[in-house]
Amino acid sequence: MNIKKLINRLLVLFALSVFITGCSVFGLDLQEDYDYKKSLLEEKVNMTAWEYLKKRADGNNPNDTVFRWMKKAIDYSGIDTLEYTKPNRTYIFLHNDAIRRVNGSQVLQTNCFFYDYPIISKNPDGSVIFTTPTSGIPVTTTPTKSWKDYDKETVKKYLLYLIGQGEYSYDNLDQNEVTLQSLLSPGSVATKESRLGYMVTPSSVPGFTTASTGTPAVFTFDYVGNNGKGFDPEGKFTLKLSNTADSKLFFNGGLIVRSSNYRATNGTIHVWGVTVRPSR
Template sequence: MKTSKIVWTGLCSLSIFISSCSMFGLDIQKDYEYEKSVLDPHINKTARQYLEERGKNPVIAGDTLFKWMQLGLEYAGINLDEYEKPGRTFILLGNSAIRVLPTRTVGGVVVPSSIVPTGGMWFTFPVTVRNPDGTLKLTTAGLVETKPGTRWEDYSKADVRKYFLSLIAQGDYGFNNAQVANTSLQTLLPPNTTASDSSRLGLLVVNTEADFNDVGARVLVYVSARVPGVNYGFDHEGKINLKVINGDYSPLQVNDYNTLTTSGLIATNGQIHIYAPTGTAPVPLIPSRY
């Protein structure tokens, strides 16, 4: 009878629980048919419209994701009509890919504590310092002395132009044709284009094949003295590599180095991928495949 009492008590308890659920409005969940849905990647606008609507004069207040990219394009003299031409793949840079500033909290509001960046393009590719005779100034360790950029005007206009041209690829590339192996696309950057040594970008060695370390991460090498006739900074063929990698949401990766934060947005004139890294010291997008 001991077992019977336990079973009966359990049944009574279950009955009371069900009644209580109904009494207090907690009706037992009924079965329903699951309907699978996929977010529509079509944005129904050109890449230019998308960039400008989230740029320096946003449609939604505060949504200035591409503000510093837009300012850079203007400084470089790149006509935004390039972002309206069809059959292209566009890499758009969020503000954090260009510069991240240190912050502090004042009265409950987070504000920049300095104009000197801690991450992004202006930090990783700082401006080089020169001697009175125009040669690169070296530290006691034999490295080129640099200082972080704090505005686009600190950089060579020609280099900024080249950088953004390397982020516009000719051809359609997205999740519809992505592969785990790299696909090389020609960009608007002409072959055999090099960066000047006015910033550390011009000290970045460009190879003809990728250099990986023991754990499979791409290795970047910088020099203190350039060799005449050798390309630095930009891909020697003016191309960009894209591939899909294994991971959460199977993101796309650029040049075996930068994992895109948003991919596969379909504009009316091509596909858009966004690089907007997080953290206080994010790395910029590297404009060379090897």
């Protein structure tokens, strides 16, 4: 072996030794025992739920208005906004998509409140107009475009249903379903201008039940009788975590959370991006 080749090999060995040492110096150890510890994100927003909603509805950032349509409901309904500042609460917030989901052409899409609860066309006597006299399927107006298409008191009741008494987060939730009393008074009923007023809630008809096992509840609608109530008869909702690695949060048995565990100074906020039906 000539001197030149020997020197080149020595230089290569030297460079490798420097690299290996450098890995340790810069915190890049080649092998290290590490016990993975699962943790759930806890985002402290350092403000009240009301301040957080306003900030992300019509704040200074035009690219972050995800709660704009929820705030429109609050403004229209006249609900006391102090309810969003009181302590020991669980707040269900609605992403814009949960209320008004549209495509690039601004056409209303499925699985949002405005689509699932359209305004019902009626005869002069107040009876529902059906597509055919015997179909039992109501004729609806053009898709809902504004909260003002609904009765103001019904919108207020809906918002009250989305505020739970008691604070529930990943600290005290698990796979066992927890039932919360909302601010909605027991026995509350939705008005009949929209499909919501005809939704049959679990206790409206004897023997009627809904699923609460991780699949969306199935509701029926009564357009001719008096069984439609719209709201949970007790004004209650449920929360639980899925028994999976990501511990998804479920509302009323089936609705999977969009994002969760935002810790406001007066409670915990969980956000849904699909229609939140106001009954178990």
